[in-house]
Amino acid sequence: MRPRSALSILPIIGVVFAAINPTLVRAQGTWTPLAHEPPGATIGLMILLPDGTVMGHDTSINWYRLTPDNRGSYVNGTWTTLAPMNESREYFGSQVLTDGRLFVVGGEYGTGEQNAEVYDPATNIWTPVIVPSGLGKILFDDCETEMLPDGTVLISPKAASSTAAYTLVFDPITNTISTAPVRIDAEEEESWVKLPDNSILQNDVSISERFIPSQNEWIYDSDPPVDIWAIGETGAALLLPNGKAFFLGASGNTLLYTPSGNATPGTWSAGPVIPDGNVASDAPAAMLVTGNMLCAFQPGPATDGISSSTAFYEYDPVANSFTNASNAPASSATWDTGGILMLDLPDGTVLVSYLEGNSLYVYTPSGAPIEAGKPSVASITQNGDGSFHLVGTLLNGISAGAAYGDDAQMDTNRPLVRLTDSGGNVSYARTYNWSSTGVATGSAP
16 A cells, blocks of 8 residues: 555555556565454354454354554454344355445354344444345345445345246445345355446356346346356356456356446456366455455365365466465465455455364455555545545445355445554544445545
8 A cells, every 4th residue: 555654544445456557576475374263163154344454254144344554454453242143044145334334144054144234333232124024935045235325225135946947136325125126147155246337147057148237237247158166056246356256166267247338238258267177166265456356266176075185376467367375374274265355455465264264364465455456545524423524436445355255245345534643553444424335446436
């Protein structure tokens, strides 16, 4: 991040980048274990809150908060215990709302598969969401979610019928869930990618489709040239700094998608095959401030069983190739990719958890952040209630941050404000009521 003297305000996000600098030399990053273990036995899903702290969830109802130290270090941060959820959940949908609250829905395991709730960090209280009885027996399960331009949340649940293709929408104002447009194909463990035009792209088993918010409908897009599916699973997908969406496959194949920028279909092309016979089956990935993408792979072919072995790679969009991160923690050789999650942090690092072993590491990429992707502040004005109104560009970054597909969402495409005093002490303000959660917004304020 750009250096500041005295008191500084910097809107930041775990991922802030635009165009790749082709002359930038990238080497492997470093892994650092957290200095303090969380109070709970395990940490899986991690959510970055608008005040710079991290919420970590175990496999039940419990949540914990990681607060960085006074120098902004998450490695040396401290944990506190938060209020538990009303229902137990593991592998579920989540989104941070524009008012700063956290929305969670469903759960592949636990008692929460037919309900949702909202957490308010200001009050440390969980509130159940109203699910109308007229919707019938809904199994939200491990559902996909995405923020829409109007601040509502689009949900793709699994239903009592595995062939159901309907979607739902959560309204944070009314605290209710209602029906949304039917998809072309049924939910199949896929990943969603938010594109710069605010449409949501997904690659089904045989076709791809997009949700167009302005039209409130799903449309057929185009057929991908290679299959990335295996055993009904696929890997993560993210928007790259070059404007393309990159999909990792459980088959070992990858796909690149070039958006059209409007409702007409984009174009697909085959990406590089995942190296060393590895695959991405139920596996996470995270964008890095260098423009690369951190990926977790398992030995192929994909199976329903636990792989008990993980290898980390960085994908370079410029070279369109993978590099083995051979300096990964030695214990990761026994990790199952299905238990690994990632979260982009505002200092440009990635927090990596392994819920089956209570292992938490911070991955620091090698190389400088992409200069063209740094945010810019146009104005800061004080409001009558003591808050401040900040206007700028690229405050949401160019990518959603980290991804795991239908099993977990940990988007960080929203502005954060970090303050650093003349002595180097770091603190975060709390941001809320963002005018947009779009990605790659360019010069739009």
